[in-house]
Amino acid sequence: MKKFLYISLLLLGVSACTDDFEETNTNPYEISTESLKQDFNHVGAFYPNMLSGLFGIQIDHNLAVTSFAQHLAQPTPFVGNVNNTTYYIRWNRLWDLQYDNIMAPAKQVIEIAEADGYNIFVEWANLIKVVSISRATTYYGPMIYSNFGDEGGALYDSEPELYAAFFSDLDRIISVFSENTDYTGLSDFDASYGGDVAQWARFANSLRLQLAMRISKVDPALAKAEGEKALADPVGLMESNGDNFNLSLYGNKFHPAQICFEWNDTRMSATMESILIGYQDNRIHSFFDPVDDMSLVSDHPEWPYKGIRNGGELIAKDDHIPFSTIDISFNDPGKVTTRKVMSVDEVFFLKAEAALRGWEGAGDAQANYEAGVKASFELWGAAGADAYLADNTSLPIDYDDPVYEGAVNDFTNRITNTVAWDEGADNETKLEKIITQKWIAAYTNEMEAWVDFRRTGYPKLPLVYFNASNADWGIVPDDEWIKRMPFPNSERENNPASVADGTSKLGGPDEINTRLWWDTGGPNF
Known part of the structure; x- marks a missing residue:
């Protein structure tokens, strides 16, 4: 009986104060959505983590591209010395990192920023996407970009489609940035350029030049057109070390x-x-x-x-x-x-x-x-x-x-x-x-x-001494070097139809000795 009476009185009290319920029951210490919007935190908070995702950990870089480019080498004979560095693939996570840490949150923040009319935040996220996939495609070749987020398993873009999309996106990104160089909304979230939109525009234009040169042998006409566009753009290119695009480590160790x-x-x-x-x-x-x-x-x-x-x-x-x-x-x-x-x-x-x-x-x-x-x-x-x-x-x-x-x-x-x-x-x-x-x-x-x-073909690097490649991932001839990373097992297991489609666009089998589109193997001039 006492319990029933308590509940009845509680309900009566609630019904009696509904006129000022919102005011009375707002937690004064809780950050509201509106206050987050005032400081751009509801969009800006995404960017530090997205930018940090451009570099992975040991198996994503040190035991892959850093070794393949021959800057660093390991003293450790991982798995009996039969591993990525000797051309037998054991670890292959870069794909998942780019989609989980960059592409997925970028899609989310773009939707929020578009809804609120924050065009600079939209294009900043789009630029990070271009950086992410333009780097990852140098590992794999075809990737999911223009169709990312489609239900039922998105199909891969071929490499020519990827580069066309990169250049198109950079057109829009650079245009928006160059028209809004006095915008200050990025400053609280940008540890690279301190919110300087003009600096981001110069980096984006320099990225266009990089991507243009990358395809200079396979599509010289497009490369020249895009390269000359970068060289002539009034926004300019990076000109000094003060313009370098550096990622903050946010207090973490390198x-x-x-x-x-x-x-x-x-x-x-x-x-x-x-x-x-x-x-x-x-x-x-x-x-x-x-x-x-x-x-x-x-x-x-x-x-x-x-x-x-x-x-x-x-x-x-x-x-x-x-x-x-x-x-x-x-x-x-x-x-x-x-x-x-x-x-x-x-x-x-x-x-x-x-x-x-x-x-x-x-x-x-x-x-x-x-x-x-x-x-x-x-x-x-x-x-x-x-x-x-x-x-x-x-x-x-x-x-x-x-x-x-x-x-x-x-x-x-x-x-x-x-x-x-x-x-x-x-x-x-x-x-x-x-x-x-x-x-x-x-x-x-x-x-x-x-x-x-x-x-x-430059520099003229030495061959690996111990080549452990075999039919599992593709055989690299003894007088050659690894050409790419295979599509990861996560894709093979979760998106097999798309992997098959991507392989058909690769120009060869999904193996480590298949050349990517821009790697023609032909003369440089």
């Missing part, structure tokens, strides 16, 4: 430092040793730490750095632990607070190649080449750029693995091109200089370095 110093799973590559020491490149002191054991560098004690051959013979992890780590500064979150996605040195090298290809507005090839090298030296705080650029004698060195007897893991350098520009040389020689320097400057973001190697 992930390759964790891989290197906490897990002892990555070290300097033998290819870096060969090229940087041979060219007497002072950037090596900012990239890597010298070894403690001088017996490892008896062939070049004045440059005490030692790397591991990519795809090398590995027996015990401890064998190569004493080799050069990445520079110790990377292990300090107070010193290394960002990770680059695109830096101005790349733009200069793109313009240098564009000049060789006769693209209007590219400027002088030598001037751009030398500006790219100087910008990279400046970025890394390295001295001696002028002397380096004048060196017409130094060449990369041969590599010796001091751990194992005989010729195990050793290689003979294949590069016969010096650093100094030679205006009388043919375009092929000039291109090799450009791409080799672009490869060095790409350190810590090897995605485009792997693209350039497949696209041009």
Whole structure:
């Protein structure tokens, strides 16, 4: 009876105060939707996580593209040394990361921003989508982009369709950004450019130039048209290191430092040793730490750095632990607070190649080449750029693995091109200089370095020593290099019809030795 009376009185009280229910029952400490809108938090909160998703963790980069581009190598014989780095695919997550961490939230935030009329936020999300899939397609080839979010399993875009969509989206993005350079709504969420829309426009335009060059051999007419559009656009391109697109680490440690110093799973590559020491490149002191054991560098004690051959013979992890780590500064979150996605040195090298290809507005090839090298030296705080650029004698060195007897893991350098520009040389020689320097400057973001190697054949990287490829994922011939990553098992299991469609657009089997669209294998000129 008492319980019934209590409920009756409660209901009576509720009915008596419904006139001011909303006011009385609003939690004064709760953030309302309207207050979130006033600060753009209901859309802006998505962006830091989306941007962070551009880089994955150990298996997404360090044991894939970073090894394939031969910047870093691992001392650890994972799975009996039969793994991605020796061309047998064990780990393949980049696809899922891009869709789960970028494409899905981007779709959601675009819908919210469109509903509220926040066009700059819409196009910022669209730009992040372009960056995401334009990077991931260099791994896989065909991907889901224009049809993302379709029910029943979206079909893949072919690579020509992807690039057409990228360029179309960049047209709109750059137009909206360039018309709204005084917009300040991004500032609380943009740790890269502090909300500077004009800077984002310059990056987007530089991205157009990158993508145009990527297809310069397979579709030279489209590449030239898009490249010249980027070169002529009044919004401009990245011009200095202050324009670099860097991702904030938000106080976290640079992930390759964790891989290197906490897990002892990555070290300097033998290819870096060969090229940087041979060219007497002072950037090596900012990239890597010298070894403690001088017996490892008896062939070049004045440059005490030692790397591991990519795809090398590995027996015990401890064998190569004493080799050069990445520079110790990377292990300090107070010193290394960002990770680059695109830096101005790349733009200069793109313009240098564009000049060789006769693209209007590219400027002088030598001037751009030398500006790219100087910008990279400046970025890394390295001295001696002028002397380096004048060196017409130094060449990369041969590599010796001091751990194992005989010729195990050793290689003979294949590069016969010096650093100094030679205006009388043919375009092929000039291109090799450009791409080799672009490869060095790409350190810590090897995605485009792997693209350039497949696209041009430069730098002249050594073959992997131990090729474990087989029919499971495709056989890479002993005189070749891996060409792509297969579509991941998550897609094979959850979206088999789309995988079959994507494979039909690939131009070959879903294997690691199938060339991507822009990787023609033909001459560069």
